[in-house]
Amino acid sequence: MGRQPCCDKLGVKKGPWTAEEDKKLINFILTNGQCCWRAVPKLAGLRRCGKSCRLRWTNYLRPDLKRGLLSEAEEKLVIDLHARLGNRWSKIAARLPGRTDNEIKNHWNTHIKKKLLKMGIDPVTHEPLNKAENPADQNKNNDHQLVVVVPESTSVTAAAISSELENSSTSSSSASSSENSCNESKLVLDTFNENDPLLNSLLESDDTPPLIDSSWELPIKSFDNNSNNHMTSSWDDESFNWLLDCQDFGIHDFGFDNCFNNDVELEVFNTKYDMENKK
DNA sequence: AAAGAACTCAACCGCCTCCCG
DNA sequence: ACGGGAGGCGGTTGAGTTCTT
DSSP states (O other): OOOOOSSOOTTOOOSSOOHHHHHHHHHHHHHHOSOOTTTHHHHHTOOSOHHHHHHHIIIIIOTTOOOSOOOHHHHHHHHHHHHHHOSOHHHHHHTSTTOOHHHHHHHIIIIIHHHHHHTTBOTTTOSBHHHHHOGGGHHHHHTTSOOOOBTTTBOSOHHHHHHHHHHHHHSOOOHHHHHHHHHTTOSOOOOOOTTOHHHHHHHSOTTSOOSOOGGGSOOSOOEETTTTEEOOOSOOHHHHHHHHHHHHSOGGGGTOGGGOSSHHHHHHHHHHHHHHHHO
16 A cells, blocks of 8 residues: 555646636635645635645745846855755755745756856765766875865865856856866865854754845734634735735835845846846 | 757655654 | 654656757
8 A cells, every 4th residue: 555645636636827726825825824734725725735735835926935037146155055955955945035945946957057067066066076076086186175074075165166156157168168177176175164154054053043034024824723813914805915916017016126135136026027027 | 930959947746754642 | 652644845747938950
């Protein structure tokens, strides 16, 4: 006997979500908060698996999502985090406000991986490719390079990779030139700086609160499992309708520009907004 | 202009972890 | 201490889109 399916497969719809389904899910979550995903489809009137609902909400419908391509700053942060955390996408996403693990995972696989390979860096180990391919050369290289052993088997510091990425993105360097730079040991293998707030933040325990500004917090109802009582919420029908409109239009239309914490976030939004308008 | 290749990303699958009885 | 259920996570898939020839 195999494992029981997470939901009754019979009558469960799959594939892309329709606007109607989205509406139902948003309506339900905003009314009841995020609780017991298994029960959500039934209560919300959806013929979907609970998992599917959770995924749709967290990856697409959440009003605090940024959307759009990752900015250069975000990309660097992802690389930094990946160097230390590995493929723990949810942990990485937790430190990028408005980004989902799925989005970061996709971006890593489609963009960053290629960039790193082009730069001659192994996206898995974050070490120079020639070194990874030829372990015999390792000792030789170590004679000339400062290799720092840090947690998660990372020997090339994230800062070094980020710096390389920046160089590669600003110049139109070919693969061969990148390889050359790698061969010439241009990677700066600097030591771990304990005073670096970012790195300290990254190395802190998993309990550390994410770097999320309070302005990104969801103003939705939270659910008290013990008492089955709903906490008070700032969402009313008017707010909900506004959110639905936001899904269809854009934050500019609602004077929400000042919700962005910095210029980088605003830039991300503007880029996406312009792209959407051009469609 | 059309066909095929390459790319992107939303969504699914199945395993793992945590929590509760 | 143990077992079962639910949520969470990471890997993978495949449909839709864009690019190239």
